[in-house]
Amino acid sequence: MNDIMKMIRFDLISVSRLTVPYVAVFGIVSIIAALFSLPIGILCVVSFVMIIAPVQGINNSSCKKLYGILPVSRSAVIKALFTEIFVTMFIGELLSFLCLLIVKCSSLYEILPEKLSHFAERFPTMPDYKFEKLYLLAAAAFAFITIVLCYAQMRSEVKNMETAIRELLIIVAVFAAVTAFISVMMYNEKLRALRDIIMPPTSAGKWLSIAILNAVTLAAAYLFCTVTIKKASAKEL
């Protein structure tokens, strides 16, 4: 077992007691909601990931003394941290895709009370080209969360946790403002070209966008990891 795998195993055991109940609750709620074609399944997956990530961060920041005692290089510890963030987020993304697939295929919504059933049936009956947008939105959300978390992890390692949180809030606020502005412009048919790039009209285009988003996320995680190793490896523990 190489050092990175040892560290990932170490962290997994550390957080297992805290995360297993979350994984169980959010996983079950997400899949049940998806079975009844209710999109709250996706919200559950996102909330699960949003909870998991800080749990990982808290665990790692409290173990710094131990990292100085274990026979493992600092770069292996950092690589393990970034791998954990990327893999957790990627699993979250796949889970949300699974939920969307269940939403599309299940017809259990028919047994729901009339009002709820009327709301739920909109999703499975949605045309494929429209429904695929949801996959792309889910991929974009996870890409954004992954990149922001990797950046925050880098800043907390290089500087400190306070700086990371401050910068995280600024990034999220700026991103929300820019996204809102672009969305309004696209809704008003002002940025047609941009809309076609962000939301390709064809099915193949959407899946290509999802692949590109994941590749960009992986590249960003790798970049932030490399910078962190370079700047934080020699930092005192």
Add this chain to the structure above:
Amino acid sequence: MENILEIKGLNKAYDSFALKDVSFTLPKGYIMGFVGENGSGKTTTIRSILNMANIDSGKISVFGLDSVTDTIAIKEKLGVVFDSLYLADHLTAKQIEKQLKPFYKDWDSKEFAGRLRSFGLPDNKRVGEFSKGMKMKFMIAIALSHKADFMILDEPTSGLDPVARDELLDILAEYIENENRSVLFSTHITSDVERIADYVTILHNGRVWFTGTKDELSEKYVILRGAEEDISSALREKCIGFHGYRNGFDALLSTEYLGEVSDGLETEKANIDEILVYVAKEDRHERHNENDKV
């Protein structure tokens, strides 16, 4: 005699504190008590040995290996016990073993289970719920399970009741029965050092004030007492932490000046605690004199 630890000319400066030219060695098969007041630099020295602090200059060798370039190889054979638990306290001893086992080539699960039993530690209870003495014993059990040949303990007995302290010292005494092993034991409870240490290093204001065997230390200094008029000014200058009061004075004196002690003065053996107190007094006295000059 082969040294397990060698520190030569260690310098490390922070904004408000610095280690200055710290040098000492610890031979294989012995326990060294590493003493000094709070803030004297004991923990910084230990952090430097563990490569957790970046040293400004100097060289640290453990098992003959460089503490910076060979830090991973050193940590394979090094056991560390801090004054607080550095492991995830919501886990049980069993779960912590699962975490640590892959990191050490020589990890022995049977040894770990046996140590937990002999130390009276439950393997299914969260380690955060252990008492302080149990936590210390647990960290020692970990060190013994990966066959550590050198154990570094930073203030392990502070906050422990006398029974737990005694038990811990017995464990260290048993550990050192193997003559290839050594212990560096930082503490400000000097009675523990008097009891088990073979060597003593006294750190004061970031400098090594004394390093050598415990016997050398006890032979090197005495406490001098008497009336102030009985001490010559030349001898008074050689005293450490001279403290005059209404009926006389007391001070620490190097035994090399015993020939200059007049008949009216009394000398008695100094223990480590007393030596530390006189060294601190001397420091205050020097600062006082410097302030007077200003």
